[in-house]
Amino acid sequence: xxxxxxxxxxxxxxVAFADVHGPGDLLLSTQAGPIKVSTSVNPAGFTDATLVSVxxxxxxxxxxxxxxxxAILGWSPTDLDPGLPxxxxxxxxxxxxxxxxxxxxxxxxVYDFPVLAELMARARWTTIDLVWRESADVFHARNLFPPGGxxxxxxxxxxxxxxxxxxRALALIALPATATVYQGHxxxxxxRITLSIPEDPASxxxxxxxxxxxxx
Numbered sequence: 001x002x003x004x005x006x007x008x009x010x011x012x013x014x015v016a017f018a019d020v021h022g023p024g025d026l027l028l029s030t031q032a033g034p035i036k037v038s039t040s041v042n043p044a045g046f047t048d049a050t051l052v053s054v055x056x057x058x059x060x061x062x063x064x065x066x067x068x069x070x071a072i073l074g075w076s077p078t079d080l081d082p083g084l085p086x087x088x089x090x091x092x093x094x095x096x097x098x099x100x101x102x103x104x105x106x107x108x109x110v111y112d113f114p115v116l117a118e119l120m121a122r123a124r125w126t127t128i129d130l131v132w133r134e135s136a137d138v139f140h141a142r143n144l145f146p147p148g149g150x151x152x153x154x155x156x157x158x159x160x161x162x163x164x165x166x167x168r169a170l171a172l173i174a175l176p177a178t179a180t181v182y183q184g185h186x187x188x189x190x191x192r193i194t195l196s197i198p199e200d201p202a203s204x205x206x207x208x209x210x211x212x213x214x215x216x
Contacts, residue, residue, distance in 0.1 A: 013028075014026055014028075014037040014039050014049040014051070015039060015047045015048075015049050015210065017039075018039035018047045018049070019047060023038075023039040023040050023041055023047060024038070024039060025037070025038050025039075026038075026039070028051075030092065031092075033054045033092070034054075035051055035052065035053065035054070035092070036051065036052045037049055037050065037051045037052075038050050042210070046210050047210065048208060048209070048210050049208070049209060049210070050206055050207065050208040051157060051161070051206070051207050052204040052205070052206050052207075053091035053092060053158075053161035053162075053164075053165075053204040053205045053206075053207065054091060054092050054204055055091075055165075055201070055202050055203060055204055056089055056090060056091040056161065056162055056164070056165020056166070056168075056169070056204070056205060057089070057090050057165070058087050058088070058089045058090075058165055058166050058169040058170070059087065059088045059089075059090075060087065060088075061086045061087055061088050061096060062123075065096075065119070065123055066086050066096075068119055069096065069098070069116075069119065069128070070098075072111050072112055072115055072116050072119065073098075073109075073111050073130075074110060074111070075098075075100075075105070078101070079100060079101055079102075079105045080098065080099060080100065080101060081099040081100060081101045081132070081133060082101075083099075083133070083172070084097070084099030084131065084133060084170075084172065085099075085170070086098050086099075087166055087169075087170070088125070089129075089162035089163060089165050089166040089169075090162055090165075091158060091161035091162040091164070091165050091204070091205060092158055092161070092162075093126035093127075093158050093159075093162070094123075094124060094125050094126055094162075095125065095126060095127050095128065095129045095143075095158070095159045095162045095163075096123075096125055096128050096129065097129045097131060097162070097163060097166050098128065098129070098130050098131070099130075099131050099132065099133065100130060100131070100132045101132075102132070103132050103134075103140065105132070106130055106131075106132040106140060106142060106186070107186050109130070109142060109152075109186065111144070113146055113151060114146075116128070116144065116146050117146035117147065120146055120147055121147070125147075126145075126147060126158070126159075127143045127144060127145045127147075127148075127153060127156055127158075127159050128143070128144040129141060129143055129156075129159045129162065129163055130142040130143070130144065131163065131181075136173065136174075137173060137177060137178065137179045137180065138179070138180050138182075139163070139179065139180070139181050139182070140181070140182045140183070140185070141156075141159070141160075141163070141181050141182070141183040142183065142186060142187075143156040143159050143183060152184075152187050153183075153184075154183060154184030154187060154189035154190075154191050155183050155184055155189075155191035155193060155209060156183065157193065157207045157209065160181050160183075160193045160195060160205075160207050161195075161204070161205040161207050162205075163181065163195070164179065164195040164196075164197045164205035164207070165205055167179065167195075167197060168197050168199075168201065168205075169201070173197065175197060175198070175199040176196070176197060176198050176199050177195075177196075177197040178194065178195065178196055178197070179194075179195040179197065180192060180193070180194055180195070181193040181194075181195065191209065192209070193207060193208070193209045194207070194208040194209070195207060195208075196208070
């Protein structure tokens with residue numbers, strides 16, 4: 001099935017569709033290209049969705065923009081994990097990936113919303129993906145989303161797919177790989193996203209998660 005779609009909430013949209021029409025396969029038409037999504041009911045009775053992104057691309061980050069971003073965040077170069085260098089990754093939208101050296105650095109987040117929004121508009125970034133590596137295949141993330149009108153997004157499938165492409169492109173994980181990204185914990189909206197990263201650099205990244213309806 002093909003439906004028009006544009007935006008970040010691919011998994012949530014697929015889960016909502018499955019809750020109404022039943023689980024199965026979808027082909028979502030997005031600005032980035034076709035996105036395959038499959039939905040199924042897990043043993044707990046919730047609907048899981050897995051999307052397969054377009055093939056990611058990863059680019060070096062402009063040093064001037066990096067310095068500007070770090071200044072807005074109040075981070076210094078010593079706050080960064082040298083094993084996860086800054087890059088801009090795109091699996092349908094562009095996300096700078098900035099890795100904190102410590103969990104405490106990731107948790108301590110204060111930034112100037114209008115100033116970051118202006119930088120992101122100028123650089124054409126969709127979110128800022130701040131990450132911390134707990135282990136070889138477990139990561140924690142915070143996703144800053146001024147273009148969407150919010151300080152932080154609790155779960156971002158597009159950024160997770162881009163991050164999977166980043167791990168593969170920089171040979172930061174043994175392939176093929178399954179990785180877990182925990183997001184939203186520092187804002188009280190915990191989420192867990194599972195990445196399946198194949199070896200083929202021309203293939204997309206699989207992102208799996210579950211979405212729940214929130215009471216108004």
